[in-house]
Amino acid sequence: MSRKQKRLALISGAVGFVSLAVLLVLFAFSQAVAYFYVPGDLAKAKLAPGTRIRLGGLVATGSVQRAAGTQVHFTVTDTIGAVPVTYDGILPDLFREGQGVVAEGRLTADGGFAADTVLAKHDETYMPKDVADRLKAQGVTLGGQETIR
Amino acid sequence: MIVELGHYALVLALATALLQCLLPLVGVLTSDPALMRTGTNAAYAGFGLTLLAFCALATAYVTSDFSVVNVFENSHSQIPVIYRFSGVWGNHEGSMLLWLLILSFFSALVAFFGSHLPERLKALVLSVQAALAAAFALFVLATSNPFLRLDPAPGEGRDLNPVLQDVGLAIHPPLLYLGYVGFSVCFSFAVAALIDGRIDAAWARWVRPWALMAWSFLTVGIAMGSYWAYYELGWGGWWFWDPVENASFMPWLAGTALLHSALVMEKREALKIWTVLLAILTFSLSLLGTFLVRSGVLTSVHAFATDPRRGVFILAILVIVIGGALSLFALRAGTLKAGGLFAPISREGALVLNNLILTTATATVLIGTLYPLVLETLTGAKISVGPPFFNLTFGLLMMPLLFVVPFGPMLAWKRGDLAGAAERLLTSALLALLVGAVVLYGAWGGPILAPFIIALGVFLMLGALAEPAFRAGFGKLGFMLALRRLRGLPRSTFGTAFAHFGLGVTLIGIVCATAYQTEAIVEMRPGQTIEAGGYSLTFDGLRPAAGPNYSEERGHFSLRKGGVDAGEVWSSKRVYTARRMPTTEAGIRTFGFSQLYVSLGDSKEDGAVVVRIWWKPWVLCIWLGALLMFAGGAVSLSDRRLRIGVPARSRQRPIQAVEAGE
Numbered sequence: 001m002s003r004k005q006k007r008l009a010l011i012s013g014a015v016g017f018v019s020l021a022v023l024l025v026l027f028a029f030s031q032a033v034a035y036f037y038v039p040g041d042l043a044k045a046k047l048a049p050g051t052r053i054r055l056g057g058l059v060a061t062g063s064v065q066r067a068a069g070t071q072v073h074f075t076v077t078d079t080i081g082a083v084p085v086t087y088d089g090i091l092p093d094l095f096r097e098g099q100g101v102v103a104e105g106r107l108t109a110d111g112g113f114a115a116d117t118v119l120a121k122h123d124e125t126y127m128p129k130d131v132a133d134r135l136k137a138q139g140v141t142l143g144g145q146e147t148i149r
Numbered sequence: 150m151i152v153e154l155g156h157y158a159l160v161l162a163l164a165t166a167l168l169q170c171l172l173p174l175v176g177v178l179t180s181d182p183a184l185m186r187t188g189t190n191a192a193y194a195g196f197g198l199t200l201l202a203f204c205a206l207a208t209a210y211v212t213s214d215f216s217v218v219n220v221f222e223n224s225h226s227q228i229p230v231i232y233r234f235s236g237v238w239g240n241h242e243g244s245m246l247l248w249l250l251i252l253s254f255f256s257a258l259v260a261f262f263g264s265h266l267p268e269r270l271k272a273l274v275l276s277v278q279a280a281l282a283a284a285f286a287l288f289v290l291a292t293s294n295p296f297l298r299l300d301p302a303p304g305e306g307r308d309l310n311p312v313l314q315d316v317g318l319a320i321h322p323p324l325l326y327l328g329y330v331g332f333s334v335c336f337s338f339a340v341a342a343l344i345d346g347r348i349d350a351a352w353a354r355w356v357r358p359w360a361l362m363a364w365s366f367l368t369v370g371i372a373m374g375s376y377w378a379y380y381e382l383g384w385g386g387w388w389f390w391d392p393v394e395n396a397s398f399m400p401w402l403a404g405t406a407l408l409h410s411a412l413v414m415e416k417r418e419a420l421k422i423w424t425v426l427l428a429i430l431t432f433s434l435s436l437l438g439t440f441l442v443r444s445g446v447l448t449s450v451h452a453f454a455t456d457p458r459r460g461v462f463i464l465a466i467l468v469i470v471i472g473g474a475l476s477l478f479a480l481r482a483g484t485l486k487a488g489g490l491f492a493p494i495s496r497e498g499a500l501v502l503n504n505l506i507l508t509t510a511t512a513t514v515l516i517g518t519l520y521p522l523v524l525e526t527l528t529g530a531k532i533s534v535g536p537p538f539f540n541l542t543f544g545l546l547m548m549p550l551l552f553v554v555p556f557g558p559m560l561a562w563k564r565g566d567l568a569g570a571a572e573r574l575l576t577s578a579l580l581a582l583l584v585g586a587v588v589l590y591g592a593w594g595g596p597i598l599a600p601f602i603i604a605l606g607v608f609l610m611l612g613a614l615a616e617p618a619f620r621a622g623f624g625k626l627g628f629m630l631a632l633r634r635l636r637g638l639p640r641s642t643f644g645t646a647f648a649h650f651g652l653g654v655t656l657i658g659i660v661c662a663t664a665y666q667t668e669a670i671v672e673m674r675p676g677q678t679i680e681a682g683g684y685s686l687t688f689d690g691l692r693p694a695a696g697p698n699y700s701e702e703r704g705h706f707s708l709r710k711g712g713v714d715a716g717e718v719w720s721s722k723r724v725y726t727a728r729r730m731p732t733t734e735a736g737i738r739t740f741g742f743s744q745l746y747v748s749l750g751d752s753k754e755d756g757a758v759v760v761r762i763w764w765k766p767w768v769l770c771i772w773l774g775a776l777l778m779f780a781g782g783a784v785s786l787s788d789r790r791l792r793i794g795v796p797a798r799s800r801q802r803p804i805q806a807v808e809a810g811e
Contacts (some may be wrong), residue, residue, distance in 0.1 A: 009493055021509045025516055025543045035530060054533050058496050066751070070670045070759050083626035089670050090750030090761050092732040093383075093722075104533070 034104060040080030049109040055083060056102045064097055076101060076113070086116040096118045152217055155205020156296035157554050159246075162198035162253070163286040165191055169256075169279035173272035175343075185268050188275030192260035196253040203237075203250045203668060206295050216302030219243065219295040223805055225308040225727050227698040235319035241443065241459075242295035244322060248439070251330045253742075256282065259334055259359075266355060273341030275335070281333055283709050284466045285491070287466060292459045308727035311699070317377030321370060325397060328367025329435045331405060332361040336432035339425045340474050343481045353414035356428065358786060360411060364404045365782030371397050372775030383733035383748045384417030385763045387771060390539045395518040399511050406507040408502045417489040417497055417562060422482050423504070429478060433471040434511070440467050441518070495565040499557035506550040510749040513542040524637045552658065553603055554649055555612025558642075559619070573619050577611035599664035602656065609653030613646045642787025651777025656740075658770025667764045670750075672755045682745060682764025685709050686718070691758065699725045704749050704758060706736065720747040720760075742769045 036054040037045060047053065055076055063075035072087045074097075085103055095101060095118065105115035156407045169191035176184025205217070223240040224233055238244040256278040263271045290296075306357040344347045374397070379387040388394065407427040414424045444460030491497035497738050517534045525531055557576065559570035585604025592600070617623075620642065621635035671679055675690035689705040701723040708715040720736030736747040743766045750759030 003490060006490070006493065010501065017505055018509055020515055021542070021546055024545060025513055028517075028538045029520070030539040032541055032629055034536050052533075061200045066753065070673050075458050090748065090759055095623075128356075 018136055036102075038081075039076055039083045040078045042083060043081045047107055049107050051107050052105070053107065053140040054102055054104045055085070055115070056100070057083075059095065059097050059099060059101050061097045076103065082114045085115050086112065087118055089116075089118075091118055092120040096120075151205050152210050152214065152296050152298070154551050155202040155209075156294075157202040158287065159202040159206065159290060159296070160197045162195050162249075162292060163283060165195040165198060166253075166279045166283035166286055169195060170276050170283055170641045174658055175275045177269050177272050179277075179306060180643060182268060183271035187629045188272050188279070189260040189263075191279070192253070192256040192275055195279070196250075196257035199250045199253040199282075201285075201390070203246055206243060207237050209232060209585055210234060210243075213306065214302075215304070215306050216299050217647045218294070218297045218299050221299055221303050221306050223309050224306040226305060227696065227727070228309060228696055229422070231316070231319060232309060232314045235316075237311070239309050239313040239318050240295075242293040242443075244287070245285070245289050245293050245443065246295055246324055247322065249289060250335060251280050252278070252285060253797050255331060255334050259337075269458045270341055270346055270347075270355075274337045275343055275587070277337035277340045278333065280472065281337070284470070285542060285798060288459075288462050288466065292462050305729075308698075308725065311725040311728070311730050312381060313360050314698075315377065315381055317373065321373045321377055323367055324369030324373055325633075328363050328365075328404075328742050329397065329400060329438065331359065331363025331366060331717075332400060332407075332432040332435050335363070335407065335428040336474070339428035340477060342425065343474075343477045346481060346484065348425060348485055350415050350418045352423060353411045357408070357411045357415060357493065360404060360428075360431075361782050361786050364401070364408055365779050365786070367397070367401050367404060367526075368775050368782065369779045370606060371401060372772045373400045374777075376772050378735055382737055383735045385668075385735070385746050385748065385761070385765070387768070390517075390536050391440050391532075392518045395514050398443045399430055399514055399518075400438060401513040402514070403427060406504045406511070407431050407509075410502045413497050413500050419491060419497055420501070420504075422485050425482075425485075426478060427504075427508075429471075429474045433467075433474070434515075436467050436470060437536060443768060489563070491562070492564045494560065494567050496557065496560045496562045499560055502553060503550060503557065506546060508670075510543050510546045510550075512541065513546060517542065522652065533674030543576075550802070551609060551652070554604075555615070558616045558649075559644055574608075574612055574615060577615050579606035580611055581605070594774075596664040599660050601718055603799050606653045606657035606660065611657060613649035613653065617642050617646050621770060626745065630700050640788035641785045644781045644783075644788065647784055648778045651774040651779075651781060653774070654770045655772075655778055657772025658767050658772075658774060661767035662771065666768075667767050671762070672753070672757045673760045674755075679760075679762065681762045682708060682765075682766070684715060684744065684745060686745075686747070686762065688758070688760065691752065694721070698727060699723045702749075702752070704736070704760070708738065708745070718745065718747050720749050722749050722752075727739045739769065742767045742773070744768050 002130065034052050036056060038056070038057050042053075042055070047096045057076040057078045060075040060077045063073075065073045067073060068088070070088055072089075072091060073084065074087075075082050075084050077083075079098060085105075087103070088104075100120065102119045103115035104117040104119075105113055106112050168186055171178050172191070172448050173185050173188035175333050176182070176187070199809055208214075208216075209217045209220050210224055210231060213224060213226040213233065215224075219240065219242050223243075230235065232718060236243075238247040256275060259271070259274055260805050263274070266274070273693045335356050338352065338359070363694045373395075376386045378389070380384070407424065410424045412426055415421045426479070442458075444463050468769045482555065489497075502503040517538050521532050521534055551698075555568050555574055556567075559565075559573055562568070581604045585600045617635060617638055618631075618702065620638060621631045623631040625631075626634070667681060669681060673679065673688040678685050678687045680686075685708070687707045687709070689707060691704050692703045694701050694703050701721040704712035706718045706720070716738060718736040718738045721734045721735055722726060723732045724730070727733065733748055738747075743764070746763040746765055748763075749759040750761060753756045756799050
């Protein structure tokens with residue numbers, strides 16, 4: 001192969017691989033990311049049951065019920081809307097009634113939310129800022145919200 | 150008094166950095182050797198002064214001097230002394246000071262080991278290093294000063310975040326920074342060479358040891374952070390694709406690419422422009438990581454404080470440094486001549502493929518990390534890009550690279566023999582397939598891809614061993630002769646073998662721990678028993694206990710295997726007194742390379758406790774592989790041809806040697 005042909009082979013190989021990567025990224029963005037909602041916006045958004053989202057808000061005071069085994073029920077609220085959440089597993093150390101929480105999971109057909117991950121406060125993927133921003137926009141002040149330093 | 154001394158030392162360090170930046174540069178412009186040489190002593194002085202500042206802050210921490218705001222906010226007199234010390238970098242201000250300390254440490258290392266460098270190049274490298282140091286010293290003094298006092302002094306501190314009260318904090322950040330910041334040397338070499346306008350194979354030989362050192366430290370730094378998160382956070386995960394983790398992973402990927410392309414440049418004088426660009430990009434990604442973590446753009450356990458001034462300041466540094474370097478690159482890249490020719494199937498070709506895949510993979514991680522930030526800024530929509538995204542993009546893109554790795558070292562420079570390489574790897578491939586088949590049979594009904602990836606991991610391990618074995622002539626020559634030849638092989642051959650072997654080990658650990666882990670979340674009462682990974686765990690109940698600055702409820706579990714006693718596991722729920730902050734301390738018991746991981750949840754009124762139990766087969770391989778990669782880097786560094794401060798031949802006549810090479 002001449003120098004030109006070699007360079008052409010190299011460049012076309014690179015372009016091919018990078019295009020593959022671009023397609024993968026686009027596909028993954030359409031499939032594998034979760035949007036963040038607070039209960040008030042969720043009612044307006046009219047999402048289909050089964051949609052994967054992140055739900056953020058406050059754990060409604062008095063709403064936490066431990067059912068048989070490891071099942072937990074609680075309500076996430078932003079004072080405008082409220083969504084009943086079911087979760088099967090261990091809640092994070094800093095999960096408290098009246099404090100911020102982010103749950104990731106799917107919407108159920110009856111308007112509830114089945115969480116498979118619950119994050120609170122110092123957990124690494126938790127984003128208290130998101131909740132705080134949204135809630136502040138809706139006029140809710142966060143009592144006892146200690147940001148992690 | 151000591152604190153003020155530290156403060157003063159830091160101001161002097163800034164002044165020294167400015168001198169170190171300007172004097173050698175003027176020396177180069179006016180061809181004044183005396184001015185050029187000032188960089189060396191300035192670098193030593195800068196390091197000494199920064200070290201003094203750091204020691205002053207450390208003293209304030211160890212003696213619990215709460216009149217210092219930074220100590221008051223992040224320490225407590227009841228914390229054990231080692232955590233009081235490591236608490237120095239357990240907060241934003243102190244951690245930036247550590248960053249600066251390591252930066253000036255690397256400047257001093259360049260000054261010390263750079264005696265063989267051409268004087269112009271050395272002066273320019275030290276000047277660029279000093280520019281970085283000055284920018285960050287100014288950042289610390291202007292926006293994140295750890296030496297500010299409180300009056301009156303409070304009696305007690307606000308405590309260090311309990312999650313950070315761990316040996317992990319003592320080890321992980323310094324190692325990570327040694328890696329992160331170590332790439333600054335490669336960056337400075339790149340910028341210096343661009344200013345000087347001379348880039349040849351010798352440049353790559355000078356840069357490679359630094360890249361290798363930074364890469365090795367970054368490897369263990371990331372691995373340590375991963376293991377720390379694994380045992381400390383109590384959710385059994387070891388990698389979350391958290392933006393902050395990605396911030397350290399991107400320089401690692403780019404640095405890995407840099408190591409390999411510098412090899413091509415050193416041996417064949419090809420890929421010059423690309424290697425210089427990679428050196429700039431790698432450190433740019435380090436800076437981007439620092440910006441993401443330190444600016445408060447991301448909120449996570451790593452983002453200690455959010456102050457918009459800091460974000461803007463680091464962003465300004467980022468834009469000037471990266472923008473300046475890339476502009477210089479754009480200006481000078483055209484004048485660089487392309488180097489040696491090579492066929493697509495050759496060692497160079499394989500290394501180009503390595504670079505193509507690694508940089509594309511880095512780009513996908515970068516996009517996944519930044520896209521949510523960009524989207525939120527533009528549209529206000531908030532999304533989370535998590536493991537599903539990265540597994541699909543990064544995971545899939547890396548697979549071909551893993552398959553190609555064993556072939557690379559088997560191919561000759563310039564023109565390789567693919568059939569010959571395949572023939573030499575045949576035994577490894579067959580053995581790997583055999584292992585894969587056994588796993589497939591043994592774990593029938595499990596994830597279908599896992600056995601194939603395990604086979605790939607075994608292929609990587611055996612392929613890594615096959616290369617030195619082939620070069621020594623095992624199988625062709627007599628065993629004793631081959632053994633003698635093996636001992637005569639250059640160290641870097643073993644370095645490569647170690648690192649590639651480690652990659653295979655990590656891959657196997659990842660696949661086994663992901664595909665074959667078992668998880669049970671159950672409610673247990675004292676006396677109840679549950680099965681996990683072939684062991685039966687009996688919960689014996691909770692007992693209260695107390696540590697120096699916390700109280701805890703410890704759950705005790707007895708282990709049995711096949712009716713025989715197999716030890717015990719403790720797992721506890723702690724409450725740290727100063728902040729009333731609860732944490733979970735996972736109980737971990739190691740069996741060979743596998744681990745049993747027990748985490749406690751809430752206890753109920755009737756004495757039952759929710760318990761989460763994982764069996765994590767081969768999980769230790771993940772970090773063991775990283776240690777092997779580190780060992781590979783260390784072995785390569787000890788190679789006579791690569792050692793920093795050598796090449797011995799050109800030592801007496803450094804300048805002439807370079808001129809001869811032109």
